[in-house]
Amino acid sequence: MNFLWYLLIGLVAGWIASLIVKGNGSGLVLNLIVGIVGGLLGGWIFSWLGLAAVGIVGSLIAAVVGAVVLLLIVSAFTRRKNAKN
Numbered sequence: 001m002n003f004l005w006y007l008l009i010g011l012v013a014g015w016i017a018s019l020i021v022k023g024n025g026s027g028l029v030l031n032l033i034v035g036i037v038g039g040l041l042g043g044w045i046f047s048w049l050g051l052a053a054v055g056i057v058g059s060l061i062a063a064v065v066g067a068v069v070l071l072l073i074v075s076a077f078t079r080r081k082n083a084k085n
Contacts (some may be wrong), residue, residue: 005056006036006039007032007036008049009035009039009056009059009063010032010033010035010036010038010063011028011031011032011035011037011041012032012035012037012060013034013038013042013060013063013064013067014031014032014033014034014035014036014038014067015035015068016067017034017035017038017062017064017067017068017070017071018030018031018034018037018062018067018071020068020074021022021068021071021075022071030046033072034066034067034071036063036065037066037067037070038063038064038066038067038068038070038071039059039066039067039068040061040063040066041059041060041066041067041069041070042062042063042065042066042067042069043062043066044066045062045066045069045081046062046065
């Protein structure tokens with residue numbers, strides 16, 4: 001059952017992060033991937049800062065923060081690549 005919560009939180013976090021960074025959703029699968037990877041990244045960032053994500057809301061906030069950071073990193077690299085062409 002916890003796995004389903006991770007997927008649901010990842011999906012919501014990826015969707016929220018894509019709304020923040022790009023202004024629209026990126027699709028179900030991409031939102032899920034970004035949210036799950038962002039959750040890992042957000043957990044690492046929070047632990048590095050000495051913060052703890054507690055409960056579903058805390059996990060969602062950490063995942064959104066991580067997903068936003070992930071999308072900003074990816075967009076920085078894709079802009080450079082597109083600028084060279």
